[in-house]
Amino acid sequence: MSTKPLVLQTQGLTKTFGGLMALSNVNMTLHEGEILGVIGPNGAGKTTFINVVTALYPPSSGKIEFLGRDVSVSHPHRMGRIGLARTFQVVRPFRNLSVLENVAVGAMFGAGGAKRSASEAFGRAEQVLTRVGMKDKISADASRLTIPDLKRLELARALAMDPKVLLLDEVMAGLHTAEIDRAVELLKQIHADGISLLVVEHVMKAIKALSHRIMVLDFGKKIADDAPDVVLNDPNVIAAYLGQRYMQRQHEKAG
Amino acid sequence: MNSIQFAQTLVNGIILGGVLSLVALGFSIVWGIMHVVNLAHGAFIVLGSYITYTLYTSLGIDPFLGLPLTMITLFVVGYATERWIIHWVIRAPLMAKFFITFGIGMLLENLILQVWKADVRSVTTPYSGASLAIGGVNIPLVKLAALALSILMVIVFHLFLTRTRQGNAIRSTGMDLDAARLTGVKVAPIYALTFGLSTMLAGAAGSLVSMTTSFTPDAGARYTVYAFLVSVLGGLGNVPAVLAGGMIIALIQVFVGFYAPALKDAVSFVLLVVLLLLRPQGLFGKPFTSGKAE
Amino acid sequence: MTRGDKILYIVCGLLFAAMALLPLFGASGFLLRTITLALMYAVMALAWNFIGGYTGYSAFGNVAFFGIGATVTGVMMTKMRWDFAPAVLLGGVICSLLSFLIGPALLRLRGHYFAVATLGIANAAREIVAGWDDVTGGGIGLNLPLNTDKDFYTFIYYIFLALTILSAVITYFISRNKLGFGWLAIRENEEGAKALGIDATLYKTLAWVLACFIVGITGGIYAYYNTAISPEAIFNPLYSTTPILITLLGGTGTVVGPILGAMILLPLSTWLLFNFPGIQPALLGIIIILTIIFLPRGLYEYLSGRRKLTLAALLKNPRDNQA
Numbered sequence: 113m114s115t116k117p118l119v120l121q122t123q124g125l126t127k128t129f130g131g132l133m134a135l136s137n138v139n140m141t142l143h144e145g146e147i148l149g150v151i152g153p154n155g156a157g158k159t160t161f162i163n164v165v166t167a168l169y170p171p172s173s174g175k176i177e178f179l180g181r182d183v184s185v186s187h188p189h190r191m192g193r194i195g196l197a198r199t200f201q202v203v204r205p206f207r208n209l210s211v212l213e214n215v216a217v218g219a220m221f222g223a224g225g226a227k228r229s230a231s232e233a234f235g236r237a238e239q240v241l242t243r244v245g246m247k248d249k250i251s252a253d254a255s256r257l258t259i260p261d262l263k264r265l266e267l268a269r270a271l272a273m274d275p276k277v278l279l280l281d282e283v284m285a286g287l288h289t290a291e292i293d294r295a296v297e298l299l300k301q302i303h304a305d306g307i308s309l310l311v312v313e314h315v316m317k318a319i320k321a322l323s324h325r326i327m328v329l330d331f332g333k334k335i336a337d338d339a340p341d342v343v344l345n346d347p348n349v350i351a352a353y354l355g356q357r358y359m360q361r362q363h364e365k366a367g
Numbered sequence: 368m369n370s371i372q373f374a375q376t377l378v379n380g381i382i383l384g385g386v387l388s389l390v391a392l393g394f395s396i397v398w399g400i401m402h403v404v405n406l407a408h409g410a411f412i413v414l415g416s417y418i419t420y421t422l423y424t425s426l427g428i429d430p431f432l433g434l435p436l437t438m439i440t441l442f443v444v445g446y447a448t449e450r451w452i453i454h455w456v457i458r459a460p461l462m463a464k465f466f467i468t469f470g471i472g473m474l475l476e477n478l479i480l481q482v483w484k485a486d487v488r489s490v491t492t493p494y495s496g497a498s499l500a501i502g503g504v505n506i507p508l509v510k511l512a513a514l515a516l517s518i519l520m521v522i523v524f525h526l527f528l529t530r531t532r533q534g535n536a537i538r539s540t541g542m543d544l545d546a547a548r549l550t551g552v553k554v555a556p557i558y559a560l561t562f563g564l565s566t567m568l569a570g571a572a573g574s575l576v577s578m579t580t581s582f583t584p585d586a587g588a589r590y591t592v593y594a595f596l597v598s599v600l601g602g603l604g605n606v607p608a609v610l611a612g613g614m615i616i617a618l619i620q621v622f623v624g625f626y627a628p629a630l631k632d633a634v635s636f637v638l639l640v641v642l643l644l645l646r647p648q649g650l651f652g653k654p655f656t657s658g659k660a661e
Numbered sequence: 662m663t664r665g666d667k668i669l670y671i672v673c674g675l676l677f678a679a680m681a682l683l684p685l686f687g688a689s690g691f692l693l694r695t696i697t698l699a700l701m702y703a704v705m706a707l708a709w710n711f712i713g714g715y716t717g718y719s720a721f722g723n724v725a726f727f728g729i730g731a732t733v734t735g736v737m738m739t740k741m742r743w744d745f746a747p748a749v750l751l752g753g754v755i756c757s758l759l760s761f762l763i764g765p766a767l768l769r770l771r772g773h774y775f776a777v778a779t780l781g782i783a784n785a786a787r788e789i790v791a792g793w794d795d796v797t798g799g800g801i802g803l804n805l806p807l808n809t810d811k812d813f814y815t816f817i818y819y820i821f822l823a824l825t826i827l828s829a830v831i832t833y834f835i836s837r838n839k840l841g842f843g844w845l846a847i848r849e850n851e852e853g854a855k856a857l858g859i860d861a862t863l864y865k866t867l868a869w870v871l872a873c874f875i876v877g878i879t880g881g882i883y884a885y886y887n888t889a890i891s892p893e894a895i896f897n898p899l900y901s902t903t904p905i906l907i908t909l910l911g912g913t914g915t916v917v918g919p920i921l922g923a924m925i926l927l928p929l930s931t932w933l934l935f936n937f938p939g940i941q942p943a944l945l946g947i948i949i950i951l952t953i954i955f956l957p958r959g960l961y962e963y964l965s966g967r968r969k970l971t972l973a974a975l976l977k978n979p980r981d982n983q984a
Contacts, residue, residue, distance in 0.1 A: 187855070189861065200853065204852055204856075208845075209845060217845075221858035222857060273858060404773055456979070458982045459982040467953045473946030480939075630788065639777075640785060643781065
């Protein structure tokens with residue numbers, strides 16, 4: 113599909129918690145300049161997938177390669193330093209630090225951090241915050257932000273790391289329509305800067321607008337991986353994911 | 368160590384273990400349920416000792432009869448302490464909660480000193496010297512009674528927590544504060560009740576130890592340290608685990624004490640640190656709050 | 662840096678200058694001793710501030726390293742006839758090594774568990790020192806060589822003053838550099854910090870070792886100052902709790918908080934001791950309780966002008982923390 117080189121790849125990635133198989137033999141590829149959407153019902157293993165890829169949990173088996181290096185055994189901070197940034201589904205702001213300081217920490221320690229001093233990191237943070245439209249909130253404490261702003265802060269922190277690849281875990285959950293449109297626009301700009309994206313999202317509108325390719329997880333297994341219109345019309349996917357939602361909606365209407 | 372010495376040491380250990388369990392029970396409950404490490408716990412125990420002492424020496428009330436009165440008094444003191452002081456910091460960071468109870472402990476210890484003075488006291492009844500001798504093993508009757516009462520109270524408290532409405536409300540508050548709120552548990556009175564019960568148990572422990580050992584106003588710190596050891600070893604907020612933890616610490620104390628008295632505490636503390644590193648939830652506790660220590 | 666911060670730095674600078682000049686104006690022995698003790702606690706508060714204030718790990722047993730530093734200094738000066746300076750340094754180095762060895766394992770614990778483990782270490786250290794009769798003098802301890810120089814107390818006073826200033830300067834530079842921001846990020850959210858590329862284990866260990874080194878040095882100087890050291894005295898839990906209280910009062914995770922806290926709490930406590938001798942601990946207890954309830958983030962935010970110190974503001978604080 114894509115002739116660009118691979119930036120991130122998993123082979124046979126498996127993760128079990130006790131007896132529970134959270135991820136089962138997942139093969140994933142992400143090419144340079146690509147936007148990969150990842151969808152699946154709740155509990156399908158999407159967040160676990162991100163957690164394993166970013167070395168928050170060690171994989172039970174399988175291999176992870178990032179920029180051609182085997183990173184199956186690593187640490188979260190090491191992944192951050194070599195250019196893999198992420199956001200958390202449940203936001204993890206530094207509540208008692210200002211918005212600017214939050215983002216500056218990303219600029220200090222991420223892939224671009226080694227060449228920056230602490231004060232240069234503040235300059236970089238200001239650029240990024242301007243970029244995501246939060247310049248007016250620069251000196252506010254993170255504890256005072258609303259949920260949509262916290263999600264943007266999370267994104268800004270990750271961007272300030274100057275990553276090659278950005279893994280986004282439901283950054284649009286809880287946003288209303290106009291905010292979603294703005295977020296999609298922002299992600300397109302970020303992509304245009306040459307950052308490859310892996311987008312885990314429930315908001316179908318955003319996934320359709322962004323993804324070059326969609327991977328579907330269900331019960332920890334990959335059940336589809338193809339162009340958006342192919343995947344979204346796949347009967348298996350509809351049954352596993354859309355069907356479930358669709359049926360729910362029908363059910364709610366009936367009830 | 369011959370067999371009689373062994374039996375005697377074992378008996379001493381079991382008696383000590385029962386009392387240590389009672390010493391630690393209230394502490395462990397407050398830690399597990401309210402996420403407050405009560406550094407004043409030992410001071411409450413000492414207060415219990417002095418109340419029993421005064422009831423006996425001034426009013427002539429037998430210490431075993433004075434026990435319920437001491438417990439009621441300590442419940443009221445604890446309930447008020449939670450309501451008027453600890454209540455205000457229950458959501459504050461860890462260190463704040465540590466130091467609020469540290470301050471309460473300082474205040475309480477000094478008040479005890481003002482009221483009862485620094486002299487060494489003990490509760491000595493006409494029957495204090497009586498003991499039972501079985502095959503060369505000597506068992507003081509008062510200590511045996513203290514053991515029986517300690518274990519009885521641990522069991523009654525366990526039944527209270529697991530079988531009654533109030534007990535279940537307390538436990539559910541410890542497991543998940545927000546969920547407990549949603550199911551209609553009023554949290555503030557539950558916290559006050561929990562703390563009151565914990566100081567009530569401290570009072571009972573103080574009452575019982577006053578009959579077997581002498582005490583001074585500054586004896587509290589040691590009890591707090593033992594409460595720590597037992598709670599961490601057993602596991603938090605889990606009554607049978609506290610009993611097991613108390614027995615283990617006591618047996619370590621008496622057996623290590625038999626051979627190397629100077630090292631008995633060192634062994635306990637090294638064990639505490641090693642255990643924390645390997646198994647923070649204690650030997651017998653299930654993780655009481657899912658990964659949340661605060 | 663806000664204007665309030667600058668004023669506070671200037672206040673601290675003037676305070677240090679005044680203290681440096683004090684002995685030249687023939688300050689009395691009592692005043693000098695009071696300030697010496699306040700400075701010693703300021704140093705330990707600044708040390709605790711690295712691990713407890715900036716990194717957010719509630720170390721509760723720093724007295725372990727105070728006692729070990731004092732013991733090493735005592736043993737080297739009495740049994741090996743070492744001079745004061747190398748003996749104290751060795752104490753600091755041994756404290757750093759020990760803390761470095763246990764650090765990574767210990768710092769996997771969080772919250773209460775970390776606090777309790779450090780408390781356990783403090784107690785274990787005391788029992789081991791007290792039980793190791795041949796070397797440490799057991800429960801009685803050691804008597805260090807008495808220094809009869811008439812300027813001895815002035816000498817110790819200047820050492821603690823220099824150590825306070827040095828620790829404050831180190832804090833200032835760290836707080837403005839990556840290390841300081843790394844610590845703060847770990848305190849605020851460790852998983853988040855790791856994802857941003859912070860090697861949390863390394864950073865936490867650095868904070869812990871730095872704190873333990875400084876506390877060890879302080880213990881060594883104290884041993885020389887006090888000459889008689891028993892395990893009872895050098896492992897007194899107050900050497901763990903008072904520095905924390907000082908930092909909480911002044912403001913955790915700030916440069917000036919521990920200094921101002923020490924300069925307020927220690928003189929206050931001495932004053933109370935002389936004016937209300939019997940009930941001083943009770944009054945201190947009440948002051949601690951009121952501080953924790955009404956000044957949960959310490960005096961710093963008011964002194965630096967970040968918040969206005971009004972009655973309404975003070976009364977609002979406890980409402981955020983109740984059940």
